[in-house]
Amino acid sequence: MHQQSALFHFTDRLYRARNLDQIYSAALDAIADMLGCTRASILQFDDKGVLRFAAWRRLSEEYRRGVEGHSPWQPGHEEPAPVYLGDIGHADLPSDLAALIRLEGIGALAFIPVMVSQGMAGKFTLYYEGPHLFTNEERELALIIARQLGFAIERHHSDQTARRFTALVESSDDAIISKNLEGIIISWNAGAERLFGYGAPEAIGRSVMMLIPPDRHNEEPAILARIRAGERIDHYETIRRRKDGGLVDISLSVSPIKNAEGVIIGASKIARDITERRRAQEQQQLLLHEMDHRVKNLFALATSIVNLSVASAETPAALASIVADRLGALSRAHALTLASRTVGNGFRKTATLHALIEAILAPYVEGAEGERKRFTVEGIDIELAESTVTPVALLLHEFATNAAKYGSFSTSGGRVEIECRRRGGDVVLVWRELGGPTVQPSDTEGFGSRLVRLAASQFGGFSRQWHPEGLVIELTMDISRVGA
The missing domain is CATH 3.30.450.40 (GAF domain)
Known part of the structure; x- marks a missing residue:
């Protein structure tokens, strides 16, 4: 006893x-x-x-x-x-x-x-x-x-x-849910509450189908069939529905739950919110496609510049110099666009008109500290649409190249005054050369003139006037076509 x-x-x-x-x-x-x-x-x-x-x-x-x-x-x-x-x-x-x-x-x-x-x-x-x-x-x-x-x-x-x-389950940021073989929820952690919006008392005892959008109801029977067969499902990407009706992209992993005898009695599910990852992937693809598009455009533009420059070049060295100058202008415009696009989180932000003018005319700032600037830029400033940065850069480069050859930049005391003004629905860029040699009107249209005319026709108009003190150019741009 x-x-x-x-x-x-x-x-x-x-x-x-x-x-x-x-x-x-x-x-x-x-x-x-x-x-x-x-x-x-x-x-x-x-x-x-x-x-x-x-x-x-x-x-x-x-x-x-x-x-x-x-x-x-x-x-x-x-x-x-x-x-x-x-x-x-x-x-x-x-x-x-x-x-x-x-x-x-x-x-x-x-x-x-x-x-x-x-x-x-x-x-x-x-x-x-x-x-x-x-x-x-x-x-x-x-x-x-x-x-x-x-x-x-x-x-x-x-x-x-x-x-x-x-x-571990309760502290996990992922949603961890267990269910029986009929799809009835039997456990629900804090991560599931944060992801789907239902508290544990609201979710436990209900069918997991409450989380599945109507157009994906066929997924659950297929998942349960694989679980009954003893399979594990890893990183299955799908969409689920929150309590508020909103949809969320998730990565889903499902494993069988066995009892002490090794019989499958249910499934455990781990759901991870991949909304941000999906958004980042989409942004990455967008940028890759855009880069592909821009690179192809640059190659096409470079090919066009080389082909058209041949006619105006007298020697191979002259051709090389002309092409290098024009490609340099494009490079500065591209660098300016890239720098402005990566400011903060504003991926669609582009260059302003004043900034582009300053970049293209940078070679005409003299002195070790840039103390002698041979141009001024005044008036209104606008953000340029990305598609217009390259043609505007080419126009400005042609204006500056002609000024260096024949106009105010060809003399030590010459300068250029640039004024940007609003006229109705247009932005008018006035390029006024001062202090250069006397210029005479020309009826001959070289490559530079053709390039200016073709580029200007994309977004407005272009005119030139020869005054005794120097050339005056008016570039008219439809703000609805050039503005960001």
Whole structure:
């Protein structure tokens, strides 16, 4: 009757234990109570497969240090048999181990394996001061204690794993959901609440179909069929619906959930919001397509410049110089556009008219510190549409090149005054040359003139007037066509 009461008390203490120390203490008390053994120890395998003392009663440090690691078993041993040494004096032991045991005052001992579902986890050891006859009842009680101790240790580790898993799930930024094989939600973490807008009480017990847009209802039966077949689904990109009706791009991973017998009973789903990634991919594709378009345009424009420049060049060196100058102007305009487009987050922002004029006429700023600027820019400024930056840059380059050859930039004291004004729905750029040589009107249309006429026709008109003090050009641009 006493043994039954002690066993009940032991089982109750194991059930109430909250940590391994309480489990070990309950086991050592049960050993002393049911087996009349006041000296005992519990050893468990460490990560390297060595038996280490986990708890003990009335054993010296020298003894523990000397015998630690000695074991007839290895971790995971499936059917180890208990070892009973009723008289150490007649036991077949290594001489050094036998001497250490006798020095500790031990006359008899027993090794009782402690088992978990994966195999052997450790042992507990009984110590008696003199020889001891282990009865069948004692042997049976020892096995019962070992069995209960193994259950308690395994439950503790399972609880710890479950708590860690629960903490991981609840702290995850991803939505983690579990459902049964009928698609009914049975768990819902905080990440799912943030992603889909439903609280756990609203979601648990409802069909996962509430998250699926009507045009994708065929996805869930297909997913459940694969789960029933034991398949895992990795990084499946799809669309789901929030509580507010909005749609969200997600990457979905689904894994089968199995019970203790290995039977599939449900599925766990991890959903990650990929809206920003999708947006970044779309932006990347847009920029790649735009870059492809711009590069092709630049090649076409460069080819056109080379072909048309041949007619006006008298020598290969002159051709090279003309082409290099014109391509340089395009390069400065392109660099200006690229710099302005990357300011902040405004990917569609482009160059202003004043900034473009300053960039194209930069070669006509003299002095190490730019103290002598041979042009002025006044009047209104506008942001240019990206498609107009290149043709306007070419026009300005042609104006400046002609001024350097024949006009105000050809003399040391010449200058250019540029005024931008509004006239109805147009922006008018007035280019006025001063201080240059006397110029005469020409009826001949060279490449530069053809280029100016063709470029100007894209967005407005163009006129030239020869005055005694210098050439005056008016470039008229329809603001609805050139403005950003």
